[in-house]
Amino acid sequence: GAVVSQHPSRVICKSGTSVKIECRSLDFQATTMFWYRQFPKQSLMLMATSNEGSKATYEQGVEKDKFLINHASLTLSTLTVTSAHPEDSSFYICSAPLGLAGTSSYNEQFFGPGTRLTVL
Amino acid sequence: RKEVEQDPGPFNVPEGATVAFNCTYSNSASQSFFWYRQDCRKEPKLLMSVYSSGNEDGRFTAQLNRASQYISLLIRDSKLSDSATYLCVVNRNQFYFGTGTSLTVIP
Numbered sequence: 001g002a003v004v005s006q007h008p009s010r011v012i013c014k015s016g017t018s019v020k021i022e023c024r025s026l027d028f029q030a031t032t033m034f035w036y037r038q039f040p041k042q043s044l045m046l047m048a049t050s051n052e053g054s055k056a057t058y059e060q061g062v063e064k065d066k067f068l069i070n071h072a073s074l075t076l077s078t079l080t081v082t083s084a085h086p087e088d089s090s091f092y093i094c095s096a097p098l099g100l101a102g103t104s105s106y107n108e109q110f111f112g113p114g115t116r117l118t119v120l
Numbered sequence: 121r122k123e124v125e126q127d128p129g130p131f132n133v134p135e136g137a138t139v140a141f142n143c144t145y146s147n148s149a150s151q152s153f154f155w156y157r158q159d160c161r162k163e164p165k166l167l168m169s170v171y172s173s174g175n176e177d178g179r180f181t182a183q184l185n186r187a188s189q190y191i192s193l194l195i196r197d198s199k200l201s202d203s204a205t206y207l208c209v210v211n212r213n214q215f216y217f218g219t220g221t222s223l224t225v226i227p
Binding site: 034042043044045046049091093095097108109111112113114116 | 154161162163164165166169207214215216217218219220
């Protein structure tokens with residue numbers, strides 16, 4: 001299957017600092033990427049949809065000024081957690097979907113390996 | 121009402137057992153359906169897509185009932201390596217995840 005990389009895999013930072021997470025599709029172009037957050041023992045929650053060439057679409061309750069998304073190219077999306085606080089500690093996962101030809105639905109999505117953020 | 125609902129379990133079954141997971145989705149306009157597997161502290165990995173005609177991959181069988189808005193996953197002859205969380209995922213412009221069902225296969 002397609003490969004999505006994510007960097008860094010783990011970050012420990014002090015409260016108030018900003019953290020940038022990169023998501024790359026390595027062998028296909030992704031005009032759309034999804035950013036998820038997963039707290040312990042909970043399912044993945046969609047934070048935002050990253051769109052190449054346009055602004056990201058944020059889910060209700062997700063602060064766009066705190067979680068900055070930039071879809072710089074067809075293979076790279078970045079999520080910056082600004083002024084991180086301990087409650088932002090979580091597992092952040094990106095994914096790149098493959099569209100089902102001729103429809104608006106997706107055939108599958110490929111996940112990055114995730115970034116575990118710990119804010120002290 | 122949640123987009124996707126799953127019984128969180130946990131399911132603790134002996135090796136060799138057959139176990140079934142169920143999932144319901146709320147929006148009849150949902151377009152595609154999947155089962156993902158997630159190991160502890162790892163990203164989800166696609167287990168199989170789910171079709172109305174039903175599909176089978178080795179010990180795994182998935183079924184979709186659009187009329188009842190119901191998805192199932194059957195695992196036969198459980199192995200220790202099947203221990204994981206199984207996520208029901210529904211696509212309708214974006215992907216909606218169930219909370220996952222935890223399975224532990226016991227020796």
